[in-house]
Amino acid sequence: MRSVSAFSLIAAAIGSAARLPRVSRQGDGNSTIECPPIPAPYPTWEQLPKQPSLPDPFLPLAYTTPDNAEDVIAGRGEGRVQTPEEWYQCRRPEIIQLLQEYQYGYYPDPAEETVEATRSGNTLNIAVTAGGKRGSFRATIQLPSGASESNPAPVVINIGGMQNQPYLGAGIAVAQFDYTSVAPDSNAKTGAFWSIYNGRDIGVLTAWAWGFHRTLDAINMTVPEIDATRVGVTGCSRLGKAALAAGLFDERITLTMPMSSGVQGAGPYRYYALSGQGENLENSKQGAGWWTNSKLGTFVNHAEYLPYDAHTIAAAIAPRALVIDQGEGDQFTNSKGTAIVIYPAAKVVYDWLGASENIAISVRRGGHCDLSGFSSILPYVQKVFFGTPTNVDYNDLGSYGSPMATAFPWATAVPEA
Ligand SMILES: *[C@@H]1O[C@H](CO)[C@@H](O)[C@H](O)[C@H]1NC(C)=O
Numbered sequence: 562m563r564s565v566s567a568f569s570l571i572a573a574a575i576g577s578a579a580r581l582p583r584v585s586r587q588g589d590g591n592s593t594i595e596c597p598p599i600p601a602p603y604p605t606w607e608q609l610p611k612q613p614s615l616p617d618p619f620l621p622l623a624y625t626t627p628d629n630a631e632d633v634i635a636g637r638g639e640g641r642v643q644t645p646e647e648w649y650q651c652r653r654p655e656i657i658q659l660l661q662e663y664q665y666g667y668y669p670d671p672a673e674e675t676v677e678a679t680r681s682g683n684t685l686n687i688a689v690t691a692g693g694k695r696g697s698f699r700a701t702i703q704l705p706s707g708a709s710e711s712n713p714a715p716v717v718i719n720i721g722g723m724q725n726q727p728y729l730g731a732g733i734a735v736a737q738f739d740y741t742s743v744a745p746d747s748n749a750k751t752g753a754f755w756s757i758y759n760g761r762d763i764g765v766l767t768a769w770a771w772g773f774h775r776t777l778d779a780i781n782m783t784v785p786e787i788d789a790t791r792v793g794v795t796g797c798s799r800l801g802k803a804a805l806a807a808g809l810f811d812e813r814i815t816l817t818m819p820m821s822s823g824v825q826g827a828g829p830y831r832y833y834a835l836s837g838q839g840e841n842l843e844n845s846k847q848g849a850g851w852w853t854n855s856k857l858g859t860f861v862n863h864a865e866y867l868p869y870d871a872h873t874i875a876a877a878i879a880p881r882a883l884v885i886d887q888g889e890g891d892q893f894t895n896s897k898g899t900a901i902v903i904y905p906a907a908k909v910v911y912d913w914l915g916a917s918e919n920i921a922i923s924v925r926r927g928g929h930c931d932l933s934g935f936s937s938i939l940p941y942v943q944k945v946f947f948g949t950p951t952n953v954d955y956n957d958l959g960s961y962g963s964p965m966a967t968a969f970p971w972a973t974a975v976p977e978a
């Protein structure tokens with residue numbers, strides 16, 4: 562049974578969704594942009610349109626209503642974002658808000674935290690205090706030869722292990738932390754993050770993302786041999802989901818590198834059956850509900866009502882660089898769907914923002930979390946960090962062929978930027 566939403570009533574009362582009152586937000590410099598209001602409270606699944614294809618990233622949540630579902634799906638919804646400025650001032654902040662509401666839980670305010678770090682050789686001791694509580698963990702670094710204060714190296718922060726040698730050989734530092742010391746991969750509320758934030762409805766992916774960011778704080782404070790303005794984040798599988806969240810929530814991350822990440826990473830909630838064996842909202846929420854907040858659980862069996870999908874997360878990272886790794890032998894994380902549905906849909910937004918070069922995919926041979934993924938993406942990483950040209954085609958969808966355009970029908974009606 563569909564309940565009538567307070568929100569539709571408001572929309573009905575003012576006659577047309579296109580006439581929603583707009584809220585002024587300060588743009589860069591002196592420009593004031595009118596943004597649609599973010600619905601409060603947020604609509605429940607029953608108050609949202611069912612969208613079997615990927616939701617239109619250009620359509621604000623306030624206009625994502627069930628009464629005009631066909632238009633919403635097709636990219637004909639009223640109130641779509643028209644300019645990159647509107648995207649950056651209105652829609653992108655809204656996406657980051659709604660992803661916290663529906664999926665991640667609310668990322669803690671860094672302005673309320675004090676970070677202390679000390680370095681002992683290649684070990685960083687990191688302590689964070691907020692609201693009178695304290696949590697601490699350690700990170701380790703490996704520096705490439707030649708890195709110095711006058712010639713600092715870019716860094717990739719990884720959790721869960723990566724192919725370090727090719728990166729060190731390419732002049733890239735590698736940092737890592739034990740993610741379980743930040744938050745365990747379970748419902749247990751131990752570790753640095755929960756020492757401070759226990760009691761909040763936040764997913765563990767967000768806690769791990771926080772670990773990346775506090776590690777970067779510590780690097781910036783104590784490791785002059787690393788250039789804290791050239792930073793990659795990576796991890797594989799559930800840790801790839803965390804790497805995507807780390808790229809989303811902190812604009813200091815230059816390059817986001819989710820490996821074999823699946824649902825709640827770069828894999829779609831919709832189209833999970835494309836590779837025949839898909840991770841989806843239901844089995845991820847059942848198997849590891851702690852990765853995300855409790856609100857996401859209300860969409861179980863209703864994933865097509867989610868007002869976003871993985872392409873929306875990727876698009877909110879633009880214009881910063883994103884490279885997605887998937888293996889052709891990895892059905893479970895839906896490599897095919899990631900390649901032919903999510904990647905091209907996110908690229909529509911990157912293209913529109915004039916950042917085409919900053920999104921990349923690497924479809925390699927091999928299975929889930931095959932370490933060869935790290936050497937496959939290395940030329941792209943070198944391009945981002947050093948400007949080194951590469952001949953590798955990072956739009957190649959491998960054996961999956963070409964994009965599945967029916968999955969993002971709104972792409973034929975991209976606003977004229
Ligand atoms: C903002 O407005 C002031 C006064 O009109 C002007 O001097 C200044 O250049 C403007 N700044 C920007 C970024 O447009």
Ligand SMILES: *[C@@H]1O[C@H](CO)[C@@H](O)[C@H](O)[C@H]1NC(C)=O
Nearest residue numbers: 777778781782788789790813
């Ligand atoms: C590094 O720390 C300085 C001083 O607090 C700060 O201004 C800068 O934004 C920090 N950079 C990064 C990448 O965190």
